[in-house]
Amino acid sequence: MEVHTDIRVLDNEEKVTTELCSLVEYIANTAIEADDIFKIGLSGGSIPALLAKGLSQVKTDWSKWRLFFCDERVVPFESTESTFGVYKTFLIGNVPLTEDQFIKIDPHLTAEEAAKDYIQKMAVYFPPDCLPRFHLLLLGMGPDGHTCSLFPGHRLLEETSVWIAPITNSPKPPASRITLTFPVINNAEACIFVAMGSSKAETIKRVFVDKEPLPATRVRPMEGLLYWLLDKDAAALLKKGEVNNS
Template structure:
């Protein structure tokens, strides 16, 4: 059974940053206590800035046990302005002591061959999670959504929405540049223990109404999770949402 969406609204993006700090402190400690590590995937867009604003000063997280993946990545060098890794590096990874070999980037040698890059990234997931057959279950996917309802690099109407035989897939025709990317597929996204969307700004208001209230068949609306599905929205993003929302309690 899919988890019931939990919708939390916040007065500002800064308040979301505080809530993410609190939430991930708790969830990482719980995962480390139960499984000896905390596995998380990050999206691009504005999310790394929202995440890094407060958590990078956190002295209570055991960063040595964090394993960081990317929900999707553009097929560009790691120091390219379009790189999701670069955004995460500048806003979080440069400021916290996560071991470098526990941050799993796209193979920079394969960025000109998206199919090979996707296969290589799947092998990384298999190695970290210890199985080439069992779908990996990330502790937390931190996700954003685009104005068109896409998440990761899974776009409305695209054939990748139906992929079930790969954990990571290449995309050559992204409607949003750059065209070539790799992305986690829905089997992995929905096997996560917790999927947490972060949406801020008025530009997300209409699509959130479509996803959360009207239940339109958009990629973000297909996200479930094993245990929890959570939405963190600021006031501007939530302005058209009519579904019941809660106030997050620190």
Template sequence: MAGRRVVVFPSSADLGPVLAQLVTSRAEKAISAHGRFTLGLSGGSLVSMLSKELLALPELDCSKWVVGFCDERLVSFDDPESTYGLYKNQLFSKVNIPDSGILSIDPSLPVNECAEDYSRKLKETFPDGNFPVFDLLLLGMGPDGHTCSLFPDHPLLEETKKIVAPISDSPKPPPQRVTMTLPVVNSARCVAFVSTGGSKATVLKEVLEGREGSAFPAARVVPTSGQLFWLVDDPAAASLTIQVERPSSGAKL
């Protein structure tokens, strides 16, 4: 697959600093090219890893960042399931991202209206083209191969027109969520999956080495004209037989 790089680290502790470097180098490139850096975030273990590593960087300047969410659970911001709430506590409150640069859902709305409202915010932020083009999307993958809130065998995998879709029957609680659709994900200039831990080994092998048309949603992330990174640790990569990159200490992507 053209443009895909699978990069393996001994541990998640080794992966974290390289992830932060990827984010800041993409930010620098984007701000130089078009005056801002647009970043899509996912939840799960990525929140603490990214927050810790970015805050460890000297002179981190986020004043020209615009941050959205690849998916979000329809819960209040003070709920521990809120991805926005976690990032606000662990990262946003400690850096200089302007409030206007954080694109969050309105959790007070019913799920369909919430998706429409969030879609409107994205369209206002990305007025050109049919789909938003983020500079970088950071994604995770569940043990079932889901990414964002796009789950195996779910009808939303076939969505081609909506930017943001509602989901009321998520097999993973909470059931009500909104999610970017595959056309938005695949429009990004760069997509980076972060996948760690031995529980991901079997599905990671299937996603990266499996047949065309894999049933796993993560396998359907193939940026149209952007780059695709898979940043994984040794336990997650344990079953892989494809050629991978193993960067030396201090390497940059």
């Protein structure tokens, strides 16, 4: 079954921000209307700063939001490496979200224990005995094509038995992390990748032109929607007809 991929190329970071937050608003409000809750998975990289700039314009019932992490570094929240720490700095006080609405890891545990603990925390919000189905996952992509903490050539690419897996040998520091696995990622109602800057252009070409089996290429929500929001620099090596310009 072919997954429909909606690739949108925007002029600059400001327009990427506007497009991203417009999609988030629509998906959030659709979820709240249907399910009375909005379950979103967050990633780091450039995404927190974009959301900090644009989410204040979003009209939604913020009390219905529950914010999870697509991956997280097992470090203290005060560390600059903590994804929750970054979101706490960027979002709390900027939009009407409270710290309690973020489903956080226990940073005092080992990666293995933190992964098990996070599964238990997630299970409160999803029906039992079935894969979690997020309303939205916000994803980034590294220069090597990794997404979440799923790296090229790593055994976790083939993980199918758990929702959240630990990783203790991440090729990108810090080494100790937890990450969503592909069965959960590909069960999402919607996934949005954000990639900006000329440093991403070659990897974007590897995904869409060369169709290399990179981790990011394996994000294929079979019963959901897949969006890629690129700025012109990131899309520089794509040809007309390979994208839906927006």
